[in-house]
Amino acid sequence: MAYGKLTLRDIAIVLALSLGSITYGYDFSIISTTVGQPSWYAYMGLTTDATSPNYSFSNSMLDTVFGLFSAGAIFGGLFVGWYSDAHGRQKALLIGNLINIVGGALQAGSAHIGMFIAARFITGFSGAMIVTLVPIYIAEVAPPAVRGLLVGQHGAFFLVGYTLAAWVGVGSYYSPNAAFNWRFPLSLQVLWPLLQLCVLVWLPESPRWLVRQGRSDEAWRILARLYHNPSDGQQLFAREQFFQIKAQCEADQAAYGDVNYLDLFRKPHFRKRALIATLVMWASQANGAIVIYSNIVVLVAGLGFDNAESLFLAAGWITLACVGNFANAYYLDKLGRIRSLMIGITGCIVCVIIEAAIVANYGGTDNKSALSAGVAMLFLFICFYAGFVDTTVYVYCSEIFPTHIRAKGMGWSIAIFFLSTLPFLESSATGFATIGWKYYLLFIILPSINVILLYLFCPETKGQSLEEIGAFFNDNVAIRLTHISEEEKRALDERILAEQTIINGQDVSAASNSADSEKTPKVTV
Template sequence: MVTSKFSWANIAIVLSLCLGSISYGYNFSIISTTVGQPTWYASMGLTADATNASLYAYSNQMIGTIFGLFSAGAIFGALFVGWVCDAYGRKKSLLIAAFINIIGGALQAGSVHVAMFIVARFVTGFSGAMFVTLVPIYIAEVAPPATRGLLVGQHGAFFLIGYVLAAWVGVGSYYSTNAQFNWRFPVSLQILWPLLMCCFIKWLPESPRWLVSKGQNDEAWQILEKLHSSTEDSTHTFAREEFYQITSQYAVDEAAYGVVSFLDLFRKPPFRKRMLIGTLVMWASQANGAIVIYSNIVGLVTGLGFSNSNSLLLSAGWITWACIGNFTNALFLDRLGRIRSLCKPIPYFLVDFRHIRHVLTSKGLTVIGITGCVVFVIIEAAIVKNYGSSTNKAALAAGVAMLFGFITFYGGFVDTTIYVYCSEIFPTHIRAKGMGWSLAVFFLSTLPFLESSTTGFATIGWKYYLLFIILPSINVFLLALFCPETKGLSLEEINGVFNDKVAVQLTHLDTEEKSALGACILQGTPVGSQK
């Protein structure tokens, strides 16, 4: 198979789609700075003052609900988009997501009481999940195998840009003398990114794999020819090979499985394995406390003795560092691999049970990113326990440093990888449903943590961190045992990892085999002839 890197067409598509990634990141993250604005509490009839015990308890409950309802909306949005983007295509689904996002952002900015704000968060959660599901699917379906990790990884990197924008907009707005502007302006910007996306959607091509699934092979070929056009490949060999592989694989999958219902995803063993792996990866990514720290970063820093203004500045710096980590994660994914970016070899002497030792060391896996997160959570919990209510500036500064250490491992090894991996493991005819399910699990996993985090930190303090020490320690071994590598394979060839038939093997053919197959493909026009 001719090696194809990315073209300017790939880059333009990725950057346009990543406006959806920014939308999700901004939607989710803006609440972190909003709940750090005293004027928001006043507008919503809430308080951050613990001396007013009854109102303070009620306020914590409402904030937990606000966090939780975003995730609840996201669960429904992820499942909905799994159906709608198969039925109507990737482009139309992006338009629907943008429209819903604009409505949710406008309602949130115009909220006059906390109930209206909660409903608006549910709506923006619904649309945010549509974006966070659609964007990696779309990019994966137009990216060459050799650079798919880098290109799909931009989704994770760009929604961190949404986090960064939300953080610094929140910091800037904090200093405004206009009490309503303090919090209404930042949340109103939620409508900007989907509006910008609407301007670019017209120029985006539809996914060629979706077009093949609808029998529109001629249009799929034209798109692939443009996507992989280069001076080094004047005969469009790479595009021809990929088109041949896509159409052949879809014909095989259609003959083997026909129409696949949602229940079939759990009934048929090859699909069930993928669904369970997607569930495990997304659950593990959230059960290490990342979502709680993301959402409560301002409050956590304030709890370490810093002022509101300094807490906002430190949280903005923390999220900026996370963004850098996500871009770094995307850069090495195609070299290091999906699982190895989560994992590294286990020392032989650390494993006591022979069977487990054999499996783990033969795969060479243990989760490095999540393990690193656990280490920093342990230290953070110890600092909060011993110095949380003290005036020991060195210890409190160390507490903030541990939060930065945590995000170094999470952003640098985990946050981008999970979206790339889950967008790859499902074949074309179930990719949208499988990715929708995985993201629904992602948001369902966040729900108990977000609902309980504010009250948990307020009532049991440092002990709440124990959740994020015990759970990821278990997940480390599950990920190492069950997750196969997908690096370097085309989307169609990943079928073989799950014991499904691969119609055409291109990536690992030798030179003679490539020449023979290339000659076969070039004998006739590829447009619509290999259905």
């Protein structure tokens, strides 16, 4: 990753962490195909027949299944913010994966709807831990120039999880074994965390967290490996990054000391970040994306397609979303975070307006052209949401908090993400069943307001180092490395070389050039 160039080691780290992204994506999305399996309804004693006396109860249970995942995720996001600061990113990821395996196994083995709902809560708790940790870790090892691309892989790969869940659901639908139809897709939830556990011991700890814990020697060894540049014998890029991280951590410690969740709101610099993260996460969900994600099979079926057609169209919709998220990650460093959000949410508003009009006028009819246009609007919606919003929110919220409160800030952001989903998930099945197309009005009015708020209050962070983003929130930035003149950079590099060349009797440049050595160079600034 030195000077923005990726190495095989960097790619391997991102791919290993992205197993966690797949875990969350599969956990969240598998319920969409599960509720499209008639055998699941039959086993759980539920119905999709609107004339059945059990229909109202079934809708309330369906809302609870969706809602309890989000409720568990709220607690999981807040818990991991504390735990990963206290015990490290690597250990927190270990705990999250272990809990996730338990939740997935309980879902696959559920004997009744109550057990299934409880298992969804457990899976939501652990899924939030993982979805919080992955972007934090990648952000804390990525250089500024390509941070959007690398952190964006988190959003792209949890769409891989969505896609896998969708197509596994399609394949399982055709099994003559009623239990296999829904138990097998649910059982695959344990595969992805098991795979991550296999590679977790190989992943290095976050160097920024290590510096915060006073373990600078370990942090230097990791940075020297991550940013090793064979063409630069002095390893200036690695030195600059270490110098800036350590200086900023010392400045933050002197200014704020140890922080807790209450400090997110007691200290003005942190409160502004927390409010902006709240706005960004709320805006990402108040456009209807979570409702369409969770109910895509049901929505397509409501446009006149049978079960098999609905599952295929839903799987194609999720696959398109996956492609869109990779595209979002690719151009995010060029387009910018806030511009991406505004373009994506505005596009979603237009699609929902047209979708609502189609459902209002042609829903329940046999007008195939109009109903096909309704499906087309759902596909265009996901092009805007996946292409501009879905990846961006994780990148942005992982950037705006400083190291000493990043995990808590990201945990808060994920909690808000899922808290924002609760009113929609708890009401969506009942809402569509009772007021029909009018339910879409929520996703026209709310995002229209949010686009204005994003423009007015959210600073652009592309191209800035994590330590320098604090300037947007009136923090003291100890060392600037980006957007400085060549003369300033030369002077800074001379200072870094003078202070870091020989440390504790060791030549740092030699240590950098042999970064794969097991010997840990002792570094101080």
